[in-house]
Amino acid sequence: MxxxxxxxxxxxxxxxxxxxxxxxxxxxxxxxxxxxxxxxxxxxxxxxxxxxxxxxxxxxxxxxxxxxxxxxxxxxxxxxxxxxxxxxxxxxxxxxxxxxxxxxxxxxxxxxLVEDREETITKDDLIAYGLLGGPSSRQKREQLGIRLHIGKTNGKQLLRRLNMFHITLEQLDEAMKQIVQEERHE
The missing domain is CATH 3.40.1360.10 (Dna Topoisomerase Vi A Subunit; Chain: A, domain 2)
Structure with a gap:
């Protein structure tokens, strides 16, 4: 390669x-x-x-x-x-x-990285997925970072990277469904 x-x-x-x-x-x-x-x-x-x-x-x-x-x-x-x-x-x-x-x-x-783009994912989206403010938010962010190949982040960094790397709400949704499914099988 x-x-x-x-x-x-x-x-x-x-x-x-x-x-x-x-x-x-x-x-x-x-x-x-x-x-x-x-x-x-x-x-x-x-x-x-x-x-x-x-x-x-x-x-x-x-x-x-x-x-x-x-x-x-x-x-x-x-x-x-x-x-x-x-x-x-x-x-x-x-x-x-x-x-x-x-x-x-x-x-x-x-x-x-592309800085000049309107944010498509909001803080409210992260809260809804349990990526901010919840008891297992840190673990979910770590899993999401691995799944999306965006590195380990805190909440503020996560929102910035998701938007900076043009990750869509649909991609976030799909990744979170896979994370939730894996948690159920553990």
Whole structure:
């Protein structure tokens, strides 16, 4: 599987693991201290080929995702749930610990951020689905993040990502039906 876009990752271990899964070029941020030359390299790659941000599912990874998104608009985003990026013997979390299959699936479910769109999903919709303010809201948001490949979120982030990634009310409804059905079978 050849990826046209350049993938932004945190380090060389992430690059090595991604190259085991797909044929792709990467730019390494070398952690969350992203300097101007790296941002310029990402900006240039975005103009030529497009960018997919694929950072670790932890606070530093989300910080890097935010910094790159702020400086380089029009990036696409791939997410890997935390439980799929956990190292054996609990030595950390990162893309480098994920299976080849999970990396391929995350890269096949890429979202593009588009800021100029009217919100289609509202806070009331999230409340109605039990994603806000309920006793199991956090667990439902985590399951939804996995199912829709949008990462782990709090309530405010969830509303923003659903609308930012153009997820429709119908897609949300279908995902929530599957989550409820899985809960019934547990």
């Amino acid at each position: 050849r990826i046209k876009e350049v993938i932004v990752v945190e380090g060389k271990d992430d690059t090595a693991r991604i190259r085991e899964a797909v044929d792709a070029d990467t730019i390494e941020t070398n952690g969350s201290a992203i300097d101007a030359p790296i941002l310029e390299q990402i900006r240039h790659a975005e103009k030529k080929r497009g960018i997919i941000i694929f950072t670790d599912p932890d606070y530093p990874g989300e910080r890097i995702r935010h910094i790159v998104s702020q400086h380089v608009p029009n990036c696409k985003h791939a997410f890997l749930p935390k439980h799929l990026a956990r190292a054996k013997q609990d030595k950390g979390i990162g893309i480098e610990h994920a299976s080849v299959e999970d990396i391929r699936e995350a890269l096949a479910s890429v979202y593009e």
